[in-house]
Amino acid sequence: MPDTAGADVAGARIEVEGLTKLFPGAAAPAVDGIDLEIRPGEFMTLLGPSGSGKTTTLNMIAGFESITAGRIGLDGGDIAQLPAYKRNLGMVFQNYALFPHMTAAENVAFPLKQRKVAKAEIGRRVAEALELVHLGGHGERLPSQLSGGQQQRVALARAVVFEPRALLLDEPLGALDKKLRESLQLEISRLHRELGITFVFVTHDQDEALALSDRIAVFRDGRIEQAGTPAELYETPSSRFVATFLGDSNVFTGRVRDGLLDTGWCSLRAPAGPEGAVALVVRPEHLRLAVRGGPAAEGNVLSATVTDVVYQGAFRRVLVRFDGGGSGQVRDTAGVSRSVTVGERVEVCWSEDAGVLVPDGAETPAEQPVGAR
Template sequence: MTNIASATPRATQPGASINVEQVRKVYGPATILDDISLDIRAGEFITLLGASGSGKSTLLNIIAGFIKADGGHVKVDGRDLTTVPAHKRGLGMVFQHYALFPHMTVFENVAYGLRRNGFPRKEIPALVDEALQMVEMGHLGKRRPSQLSGGQQQRVALARAVVFKPRVLLMDEPLGALDKMLREQLQLEIRRLHKEMGITFVFVTHDQEEALTMSDRIALLESGRIVQLGTPTELYETPSCRYAAEFIGVSNIFNGALQHGRFHDPANNAEHVVPADSPAGGTALMVRPERLSVQPIGLHTPSGHNSVEAIVEDCVYLGSDRSVHARTLGGDVLVARTPVPRGDDGIAAGAKVTLSWNVEDSRVLA
């Protein structure tokens, strides 16, 4: 159910800032959230991303007020809500499971919370119509949930959450029950809704592509801690650690050590040049698949490139691109994503190839 505070004054900025300060949650011997701090800007779309058990949903529910933290504070626009009940926080909430009333029409589902919270009866139809128009469901107000698709039901759940015009909208894996095509469609719809409303969105997902598509910033969680916070571009192009590199996108990773400006790769008996600003003490080198070039062995490697030799194990057709899987002499399986050639370029299973990449496309990881 959506949570609202009735008739709270609206600020000039539609969205509200959120400050999570050293929030801790423990269940028995397990630490679910380990003194997490996070500042969310007013009007921002931020995603809490992580694997199952990372603490992302627990953090969202602590912000919402459904779970009590064992330490720390949650502030919205500077107001400490740590001890305020969920139904008095003025925050909208959308769950993974829509929880629509099956005996009510779409219109009645959206209007239910307004009526329950004492909104003037004359204002309710206009508020509901506005919310349904936002999610492009105005023409289906008389239908019942059983007459709607999964995507349409989720739109109704969104309308029910935004009908109160909350300054913060919290979403806990709201697209998890939908198929891939519907998920992708609703990702863009939710992003559009965020831009139109200007309110603060806090979105929880374990789907990295979903996070990259929708977010202004992403907070990546592991074992109850935020391991990296940044824009989608920052998390993909410059992961701060190995976990971030492996969780976001596909990564080719060489194990070794950074010494005197070169990365020593003992498995492949190679030394790779790395960017000058690479962090000291790095133990892994990452290259994204789209940064790798593949060519038959013996051809000249461009200047300023690192390279390793490998044998192609498989080529996967992806439409405009192909995914080339090759095993290096040291046993590393690398993935390169390249355009599909017009003719036979000699890259096929069993072929001996050179994989090369620009020095600036290397990322040294702790």
């Protein structure tokens, strides 16, 4: 396989315009007229809850699902009516989809044999692909003789061995345990850098999306709610849905007037943003705990009672109940700040520019109290 490290131009440009999928008998489209441009060599993640349309979108790009309306472009050409095998796109599935009676090498060789590549060339490419995923020497093993992580590496090798210009990955790490998922996240990131091709990755795991992506498209009810870099989506969400789906958030709803947010049970200094009915989103790591009666806190200050402390290694999640109403959480660095206990009275404070104002509405993935994920 060619050494294309850093070769952004190696990847394909994928464009979807007005892409729609309405399944027979469904009351609403599974995908509802979305537009999205995926740049050459980009790692684009389609993120969203179950039923949001992300996997259906990937399957339409792959050619496994027909479209109801719209256009799918690959390097300027419309491929919407092409069968999957003519699109020349690599595909990796959550369940590996390996042939159990074939060895790892035979599984990787399969797409090359389908393309009638010369036998000597097949041997060379298969060996290179297995080395690329750190499975050199495992070619004669059957899938049943490999771990889950090794099987997914074989699936990755099979998907890239015929040198596609784009690789589609449908929740490829969903069946793996946490530690193995994190290890393979690094492998997928390395593969993207070394191959230089376009990756389109589907997941419902927010942390995975933040760790891997150049850009993320957040799906909701068949539409793209917001697309941008991980930092843009996390730090400046455009809606309450994005803020609460992508990471943990404290959300205070109310009306803003003259720079103050009136929630009905407290008044908070708000950053610049829309007037009227809004939601103030503050990430847990931007909140700070101050002991009542200690040094005066600055910025927004709310009295609260600690309801739970969850130790998570490098940090603690401190859950609180505010005096006026509502609950929240603070991400507190373990071993640095003073420990607090359940039932302790505290003050929660943050600077007024630490949050972001977004339009209010029933936009959370589920109706949850302030601070819930």
